[in-house]
Amino acid sequence: MVLQWYPGHMNKAKNQVQERLKVVDIVLEIVDARLPYSSRNPILEQIINQKKHIIILNKADLADPKLTNDWILNYKQEGTASIESDAKHNKLAKLNSLIRSELADKIDKYERNGVKNYQIKAMCVGIPNVGKSTILNKMVGKNVAVTGNKPGVTKNQNWLKTNYGIDLLDTPGILWPKITDPKVGMKLALSGAIKDKIYPPDDVAIFALNFLQTNYLDRIMSVYDLDKSDVNNHTTAELLMNLTKKFGYKEDYDRAARRVIMDVRNLKFGRITFDIPGEFYEE
């Protein structure tokens, strides 16, 4: 199943972001640190032109720390500055200095022309639910944007003064994720970036179990108390059926699937990153 957004919807979002890009010095692109590839929309790179750009790997508290570092290096090699953040627990400390160092040439130029304390203008963009409003609130230092754990909460706009001497557009730009690779859709569903009803829970759970078996085998074996024969002699669908019985859910596979998904989201398997740098994706 390939999820399609309505082209009209996509275009409206693109035009809104493009319009606002004109008035800012720098774009803060928020991605989910568990999905540094899948939670980005390629249209941003297409419309961003010469604008300075920082990628904020938010929800780093949920992601695999080693892979977060690998992604930061990966972006650096591609020429884009990035930083990890855990906005929920207020860990945005180095963002201010990174924004200033990215804009150092521009600030210097203004200073040479007699403009002291140039007021930087920035905007946040990102797909739904990555933490745009949470970051905005932390930067401003009070609750100005509505936050929620359901995708699509952010609405209208104005300039906000932040604690960093940076003016921020009050409404983050929303870019919809691009889902041409079904794996990307599964990862977005698993992390909660897209609504749960879009994909059947058993498909998402089977994807999760498969991913865990491949990348975090010891963790899944210990959390679900599995032995080698449980994972080696069965397909992933059979594993889900066996887990259903083990959880005491009789034949309620959907209930077991939802539990697996929640166990991933609630860190039962520890901090996990679903995108690996260099992994091949079909366009």
Ligand SMILES: Nc1nc2c(ncn2[C@@H]2O[C@H](COP(=O)(O)OP(=O)(O)OP(=O)(O)O)[C@@H](O)[C@H]2O)c(=O)[nH]1
């Ligand atoms: N664990 C964790 N949760 C976070 C972090 N940042 C935000 N969240 C949570 O993620 C959920 C979504 O956050 P929002 O700030 O509403 O996300 P948004 O990108 O503005 O969402 P939309 O309005 O849907 O576009 C909320 O439940 C936040 O508490 C973080 O760094 N770590």
